[in-house]
Amino acid sequence: MAVAATMVQMKIAILRHSIRGPRGSMMASAGSLGVLLAAGTIYLAFLEGDWLAVALAAWMLGWIVGPIFSGGDETLRPEYFSLLGLGPGRLATGLLAAAFAGLAPVISLLALAALVVAGARDGVVAALVAVPAMVLQVAVFVLLSKVTVAALGIALGSRLGAIGTGVLNGFILALLGQSWVIAVAFGQGGQIPEFVRYLPSGWGLLAVQGDYLALAAMAVLIVLLLAAWAALLTRRAGANRRSARGRRPMRAGTARQAVMAKELRTWTRDLVRNHQITFALAYGVFFAATPLLLGIPAMLPLAGPIFIAMSAAMTANSYGVDGTAHWLTLMTPGASDVRGRQLAWLVAVGPLAVLVTVAFTLAAGGPWPLVLAAMCALLGGGAGMVPLVSVYGLIPGIDPRNRGGNPLRTTEDEGSITGMAYLMLLLVALTAAPAVVAAVLFGWWGVPIGIVTGVLWYWGLGLLAERRLAAQGPELLQLMRTGRPPEGGTSAWKMPKMSKTHEVIVMLCWSFGAIPLIPQGILAAVFVSNGQLRHSWFLATYMPPGLRWPTAILMMLIGLAAMGTGAWLYMRAKQREKEPELPPVYD
Structure with missing residues (x-):
């Protein structure tokens, strides 16, 4: 426990000193987006059907896929503690405790409050069961992320592994980008596959709905994932090896x-x-x-x-x-x-x-x-x-x-x-x-x-x-x-000094401007031109004939306006940084 408490304190201290400047603006923007997504997840708990199970599966997929492309949260790296003689289990436990001290777990825990809402609809007991289910569920998310990143990091130690993980990551991200196809393929978006409820992301919801064995299943899964992560951390310590293969000389005339x-x-x-x-x-x-x-x-x-x-x-x-x-x-x-x-x-x-x-x-x-x-x-x-x-x-x-x-x-x-x-x-x-x-x-x-x-x-x-x-x-x-x-x-890439409001506006414009520009604008125009109508979330394909092209063009203009607004605020702040400061005027 002492090791875990120390690592948590280290993580909090590092985060406290990193919330200034561009990184702080990035965290604020990510936090704002996360709160909106969490609110949407809680809203789904009021709806009938398995929409909440789908949302929780999306959160789990985000925890797995997101760190693959960002490298994961390595505020505290295992290498930092290699000389302390900590066993793999103690090291993994300490790093897991530190992993909860961050923005992403807090946002995920807020989203998992939807379990309390879903439980309250079934009675007091179900609402009380939702509390430990929330904690166990976020632990499953964090550990799945850690194990995935650690396994891929080791796989990247070989050429075959690097190629295989590249194919896997490209496949996953492409499916996320074309999620409308998956939605339509599963019955025009109206039918949700039964297996979604039984994914690890849905075990907390199953517990709230009366299947209390799901709580025990989550606890067992957490233990297994923690053991797997500890083993992968041991492999990681000796992952850097130099190749003994001979090198052909390079010959070049210029x-x-x-x-x-x-x-x-x-x-x-x-x-x-x-x-x-x-x-x-x-x-x-x-x-x-x-x-x-x-x-x-x-x-x-x-x-x-x-x-x-x-x-x-x-x-x-x-x-x-x-x-x-x-x-x-x-x-x-x-x-x-x-x-x-x-x-x-x-x-x-x-x-x-x-x-x-x-x-x-x-x-x-x-x-x-x-x-x-x-x-x-x-x-x-x-x-x-x-x-x-x-x-x-x-x-x-x-x-x-x-x-x-x-x-x-x-x-x-x-x-x-x-x-x-x-x-x-x-x-x-x-x-x-x-x-x-x-x-x-x-x-x-x-x-x-x-x-x-x-x-x-x-x-x-x-x-x-x-x-x-x-x-x-x-x-x-x-x-x-x-x-x-x-x-x-x-x-040249550093975010210039501007107000917090403008920083958030710039990040939101650059993050969301592509949505109306590309899928709702360009891709929707392609579908309309090919006569492919009523496609999932592409608004233009649902409009009357006379409004399809105007809707697609309007979406393109909205996307360009959003990205242009972000660029204008950025360049204006950048220009102000270059202006010389005037000396103070004294009376």
């Missing part, structure tokens, strides 16, 4: 070829890179293929473009992930590795993108001009945006040689990495806009326009990144080495 060879070797040998590109490919394929469950092949041609955009988003912080290895470039007079990185990115992503795009478009029967134009523009845009965003918005990463037992965590600031990924998705998509518009208006003329714009994005954005790297190289190295910008400088 500096650019040397950078390209180094980057390609990294793409093939860095297990995190293996995981990233496999995830991007799996996400694109499964996202586009999921509507086939309903006999809808219209989204198949999107697999290649989605793969390209997701690959760019996953590698947006390429310089930050490489860490202090940047000093090699600085110590080579006249060297700049931007072009070499661009070529390596194209070699790693391009052939797969072409293969997937052609194969899936052939299966769907077109539209060829639109897809080929978008693919060419996106390849050039992605190759240009990756180094540009990386050098202008660099987020200090963990040196590959210093990565802990959790390879999923490549930086200490995972919230900023997530924001950078969303921004990259938007920016890369915008690079394809001219080619897509040309293909829609002029057919096959869009393809050469896509090629030309792709080349221009590749050359122009790469040139900007090259100049930034040459002018700010020492400052970027200082930022990567210490995690802090040089004295008097600021990080």
Whole structure:
């Protein structure tokens, strides 16, 4: 108990000192969203049927999937306590206790108050049973998350494991993105499968409804998960092993070829890179293929473009992930590795993108001009945006040689990495806009326009990144080495000073603006144009004929307005930071 109490105090102290600045704003935004979701969950407890069981299953899935992409909560890492001689059981118990000291468990506990509401409808006894059921249920959520992240971290210690987890993660996230397909596939959203009630997420609800053995089942599951986590923590301690395989020498005639060879070797040998590109490919394929469950092949041609955009988003912080290895470039007079990185990115992503795009478009029967134009523009845009965003918005990463037992965590600031990924998705998509518009208006003329714009994005954005790297190289190295910008400088990605209200507005606009823009706007317009009506939550498909297109266009405008509002507030605050402070005036 003393170990657990000490770890809880450490976690609270760290959180208390981290609620200032951008991270505090991120926590406030996440907390606001969590409270809204918790309120929605409690509301479902008043409805008839198994909607509450579905909501609890979604919470459990969020606990499992969310940490996979963020690296999990590692405020207290197991490595910190490796020299204390703690047994695996005591270490796991202490870390579990500390895991409850955080925003996510509190929000989940608030959502699980729905069990009390559901129990109160059946009487006082059921309401009293809901109290221990809440505690046990949130413990199950936390432990499932910890075991999943620990298992995947160990799996990423091998190339096969990295590829397998990439496919699994891409599949899960694609299904979440296409949840409307699953809802329609299960009886037009009106029938809930019986098995949902018997998932571990529903055991607390079963206990409230009179099946008291579910409480005992949760207690047993917690013990088993705790034992599994303790065993995985022991494996994690010895997870870092150096490969004894021989290395073929790299031969290159120019500096650019040397950078390209180094980057390609990294793409093939860095297990995190293996995981990233496999995830991007799996996400694109499964996202586009999921509507086939309903006999809808219209989204198949999107697999290649989605793969390209997701690959760019996953590698947006390429310089930050490489860490202090940047000093090699600085110590080579006249060297700049931007072009070499661009070529390596194209070699790693391009052939797969072409293969997937052609194969899936052939299966769907077109539209060829639109897809080929978008693919060419996106390849050039992605190759240009990756180094540009990386050098202008660099987020200090963990040196590959210093990565802990959790390879999923490549930086200490995972919230900023997530924001950078969303921004990259938007920016890369915008690079394809001219080619897509040309293909829609002029057919096959869009393809050469896509090629030309792709080349221009590749050359122009790469040139900007090259100049930034040459002018700010020492400052970027200082930022990567210490995690802090040089004295008097600021990080291009750091949230500028603004009021708490504006910070929350910016985060909400950037987080939710994509919902009306992409699914309710762009995707709904695709369904309306193909005559596919009355699809799950796509509002435009339910409107009368004369209002379908206006509704889809309105949703696009709302999404653009939300994201534009967030960008305007951000840029205005950024500009104010640059303005010199006026000296005080004395009477």
